[in-house]
């Protein structure tokens with residue numbers, strides 16, 4: 481008789497036939513109640529070669545539809561099928577299953593929203609930990625009179641839900657990605673860059689404490705002063721050393737409305753210089769920019785996007801003072817408008833809904849995200865933009881470029897070029913997934929672009945589609961590599977975690 485492995489799972493109403501009850505270490509497969517071999521086969525779940533899965537608060541599933549969904553991501557070009565998926569009902573479930581996977585030599589990948597583009601959250605034949613069920617937020621702790629605070633959130637919460645909760649107290653996380661439906665654990669594993677980064681650093685720079693389950697299955701709390709080596713290895717650590725289960729985030733005063741500007745430029749160097757000016761003088765809370773093609777497809781138009789926060793986060797915006805000294809094309813399409821703060825943060829939502837409705841959100845996204853040294857940003861950007869001239873970035877596809885400020889980026893594993901003001905250049909391709917040859921060609925072109933930038937002292941922002949060899953990763957991490965490798969050895973000694981990143985060989 482099968483053992484009642486999912487005693488608690490059964491209470492949650494999972495159909496007994498679908499429940500995973502054991503792992504067969506010889507066949508390296510999971511065994512469901514329905515498919516459990518009879519004792520006549522010589523295998524039993526008690527004392528036999530099957531390893532019983534311990535009791536769980538959540539569920540462990542192996543149904544083909546769920547596995548197929550987790551064998552895909554926002555890139556829609558890499559597909560590695562896991563053998564099982566944990567939908568944790570508690571943090572204890574993550575501990576339990578990572579320990580179990582250690583015993584059985586099963587690889588594990590956390591999956592937030594699956595919005596990486598190159599299989600980073602996938603694991604062939606292993607266990608996916610879907611963090612979406614661990615999504616508790618709060619309470620928000622406001623520091624009376626200071627206009628600041630903190631909130632502790634579980635890793636599966638998405639940023640739109642986090643900011644909804646904090647805005648109720650007049651507070652906000654200081655930095656946002658352009659799109660809010662990404663998980664906290666997913667962006668803290670890569671860095672979390674946005675238009676506010678020049679002022680506040682990345683999202684990882686605004687975390688005061690983490691609770692994680694290490695690759696060895698230990699539930700640990702870490703911060704800058706408590707197990708600082710683990711804290712440093714997890715923030716922007718690509719899920720290599722631990723699964724983040726919760727994070728305590730720093731909060732600042734939220735504006736009610738913001739003043740939003742779009743300023744056109746016709747010259748790349750002038751555009752980048754003005755972006756740098758704004759990044760360094762802090763007059764805007766948010767600075768980004770887009771490169772747009774002309775009628776012939778040459779990427780020769782530039783739009784600086786800058787946002788000033790209104791009261792109580794900042795003074796009443798004064799357009800004349802905010803735009804002073806900027807050399808944008810005053811004869812072009814200048815936009816200045818006042819927006820509700822959350823609507824500004826959530827500005828991609830309407831476009832995403834339209835793409836979803838048109839069936840285009842599920843197209844392939846072989847994205848390229850590079851970090852350019854500021855002193856050669858204009859030359860490098862020109863070379864890269866000329867290299868894609870005449871090519872359509874696809875429906876919803878855009879080219880972004882914006883400055884960061886190194887002094888405010890303090891997380892060692894978020895690898896920046898050695899330059900006071902590096903630039904993020906992102907080419908966000910959208911391509912028909914039916915033409916995989918074109919998608920693969922784009923991935924190869926991305927690798928060549930990365931090489932051009934690496935040779936010039938740049939790095940990549942590892943959320944897109946660039947095949948990286950172990951040697952590339954060493955180059956990427958540079959002087960941080962020995963500490964990263966030591967943390968991997970200490971906290972994930974069996975090298976189970978996040979193999980889809982290909983940072984460490986299994």
Ligand SMILES: Cc1cc2nc3c(=O)[nH]c(=O)nc-3n(C[C@H](O)[C@H](O)[C@H](O)COP(=O)(O)OP(=O)(O)OC[C@H]3O[C@@H](n4cnc5c(N)ncnc54)[C@H](O)[C@@H]3O)c2cc1C
Pocket residue numbers: 553554589590591592593594595596597600601602611635636656657658659662663664665666667669670671672673674718719720722723724725943978981
């Ligand atoms: C439309 C869109 C817009 C974006 N805009 C921005 C932007 O403006 N700025 C920016 O910085 N990025 C941006 N990104 C990239 C995004 O931040 C990363 O891809 C991020 O990792 C996605 O989060 P996710 O929850 O989908 O993570 P997943 O894709 O699920 O996972 C990504 C990686 O993190 C690991 N991981 C996930 N959760 C955890 C956890 N709890 N603990 C440990 N490891 C974990 C996974 O194993 C995997 O290796 C954007 C992506 C999309 C699709």
